[in-house]
Amino acid sequence: MPASRPMVAVLGAGSWGTAFSLVLSDAGNDVHLWGRRQEVCDAINDKRENTEYLPGIVMPEGIMASHDPAVVLDGADLVVLAVPSQRLRENLEEWAHLISPDAVIVSLMKGVELGTHLRMSEVIAELTGAGPERIAVITGPNLSHEIAHREPAASVVACADSSVAERVQARCHSPAFRPYTNTDVVGCELGGTTKNVIALAVGMATGLGFRDNAKATVITRGLAETGRLATAMGADPKTLSGLAGLGDLVASCSSPLSRNRTFGEKLGKGMSVDEVVASTRQVAEGVKSCESIAELAAAHGVDMPIVNHVAALIRGELTPEQMLRSLITREPKSEWA
């Protein structure tokens, strides 16, 4: 009899939850995948395909989808969460009692909660009561469609307890996916979340027809302000020069696959925020998180001009052209001030 494979529960059958299920399956796990809609689960189970989010990608037999969180979470020692950040709280209120008290809970999400300003690991801690040694974050340059096609990629598994990070790393190290460990959860989460806002700004520059100098400027200065916030919140500055910072920023800001960059590009081409929201079902986390990051930065006395300008634009106070002009014509300063 073949040895049984360990099981992982993945909650969220959108692009990343589904693509990460493939990583976990390739790494030797069986996967129980929760989908919000029955038809998405049926397509995965019956056609072996998530026709809506990853069309054309074959889902291996070791991935089973269900709409029932109790079925998905039963017996899972590793629980991976991949729903839109602003929707995590309401879902965890339903799921928390179904999660084994020993399970390690992994966030794949890149957002900061509106109102509370909590990072996703903090929302998980609040709703499940899990300590930092049971909460991990996986983040990096991981565009889901590339991952689903088994193109090579690296990522970071961050957990305050390095031995837990190593256990999670071992569970998701596949022939195409190389995870590194880190204990800097704050830096890893802020890198991924703020990247989405910077990608919106890069998309706007692209949509307006500006070329590589403008994009490189927004990326580099975006990384500078991300670093200021992260260090003010206790992160290790090194984290921002790694996969969870620079790596993720470069991937999203350069790729037409990035939803945040594409969202910004449509704004730059003249669509309104409401029109872009209506044009896609997929989540562009930066559209919501720009406001919570701007508030978080203000609370820590940190200057984040790009994030503040994107937030003002999303509130309807600026056009993309005004936003970029305003950023360029600010009071001059030292590069490292």
Ligand SMILES: NC(=O)C1=CN([C@@H]2O[C@H](COP(=O)(O)OP(=O)(O)OC[C@H]3O[C@@H](n4cnc5c(N)ncnc54)[C@H](OP(=O)(O)O)[C@@H]3O)[C@@H](O)[C@H]2O)C=CC1
């Ligand atoms: N896609 C990527 O390349 C990457 C994404 N991430 C992060 O992963 C997280 C999930 O994103 P991703 O999978 O890409 O998102 P998608 O936009 O691809 O899919 C969204 C998923 O969330 C579900 N959903 C929508 N509303 C709710 C709700 N109220 N409660 C529960 N589920 C809901 C959708 O279900 P339905 O279809 O029924 O609407 C769908 O399964 C985000 O934080 C994102 O930043 C991180 C790295 C890479």
Ligand SMILES: O=C(CO)COP(=O)(O)O
């Ligand atoms: O975080 C991502 C890749 O690592 C995905 O970025 P988008 O949400 O902008 O598509």
